[in-house]
Amino acid sequence: MTDTGVREMVHVRAPGKINVSLAVGAVMEDGYHDVATTYQAVSLYEDIRAYHADDFSVSFTGDFDLSGIPLDASNLAIKAAQLLARTAKYRGGVRLEIQKNVPIAGGMGGGSADAAGSLVACDALWGTNLGKDALLELAAQLGADVPFALMGGTAIGTGRGDRLSPVLTSHEHFEWVLVLAEYGLSTPAVYGELDAHRERHVADIKPAPQSPTVDTHVLQALRAGDPVMLADSLSNDLQAPALHLQPALVDILELGESNGALAGIVSGSGPTLAFLAQDVESAIDLHVTLSSAGHKVVRVTGPVHGARLVND
Structure with missing residues (x-):
């Protein structure tokens, strides 16, 4: 030291x-x-x-x-x-x-x-x-x-x-539009709702694996740097339980996806919604639409670096 x-x-x-x-x-x-x-x-x-x-x-x-x-x-x-x-x-x-x-x-x-x-x-x-x-x-x-x-x-x-x-991705960045909720969602509560959903439908759905894997289509889309391919590959097992706990998110997802988003997804355990856009212009248009509907919206890009020093 x-x-x-x-x-x-x-x-x-x-x-x-x-x-x-x-x-x-x-x-x-x-x-x-x-x-x-x-x-x-x-x-x-x-x-x-x-x-x-x-x-x-x-x-x-x-x-x-x-x-x-x-x-x-x-x-x-x-x-x-x-x-x-x-x-x-x-x-x-x-x-x-x-x-x-x-x-x-x-x-x-x-x-x-x-x-x-x-x-x-x-x-x-x-x-x-x-x-x-x-x-x-x-x-x-x-x-x-x-x-x-x-x-x-x-x-x-x-x-x-x-x-x-x-x-590694060959794309310089992907364009995302985020809708930030005025409330939070408890991560344990969302996982608990997922477990309850799986238990309720144990006779109808395939059992979850102990050790899940990432779909190869996601990796292919990222490596190709193709936002359309990536939009088709977005997935989140916690989305359904998050939407069940906060049904109002469904309308926002539909609004974004019907106004230019390639796809929308609940981020992690939610309630933040992330919409993937084709390009900067599409992201700006979507930002305006969602903001006009009264939502708190932020336009971001990814990927970016992790935690690092800033010279003030």
Whole structure:
């Protein structure tokens, strides 16, 4: 470990994600599920600023209702900082200030982005210099989506989603239009609804595998850089339970898909909806249509880099 004190503040930007595909395995004895997902990091970022302090604290600003975010040691960003401090035997603390742009409980991994950003920020602020591989190992201890928020780009995630394999795409970027809900959805509740759905229809649907896989059509579409092919391959096992819990999302999906979107999908456990557009012009037109209907809409591109330092 090296000396602290050369930086007074560190600024890190960490991206949210879309699950281009998400296959969920059967529930296991511990209540968890293995998944096979295709992540894509998109240009909607959390901004994490880290300052030297004697203890650990976090505060948030943003255009969302922030009242439900814990500010104590249960917060994922604080957990990340404390894990790094224990690992590096660093005796100080950190004050984290986070500008939230990724929706809270929105299925885009905002909390995971905060954790990944905290790891990168504290490593630079404290001069611990653990390196990317070591930070990825710490990220995997914090949550399934945290390693991907650290890595970025496009990747296959298996196991709990934390075993990552990068996917190369020949396309410079894909155009996405996001509809951000004014409310969140509990990830455990959505998984629970999926399990209940499968139990209700056990006689009618094929049993879920213990270890799901990513459809090869998704990988082919990404490698070809073809948004039309990718639109045909979008899939999410959590979409049906999310729509069951929030039926109003169905109308928004239909609105987007009837107004120029190649396809729409619930991102992760929702309720954020991600619409894939053919090109910039189509994305702009769709943005206008959805905004005019009274929805909170953001236009983003992907893939983008994972959590990284910003020079202020």
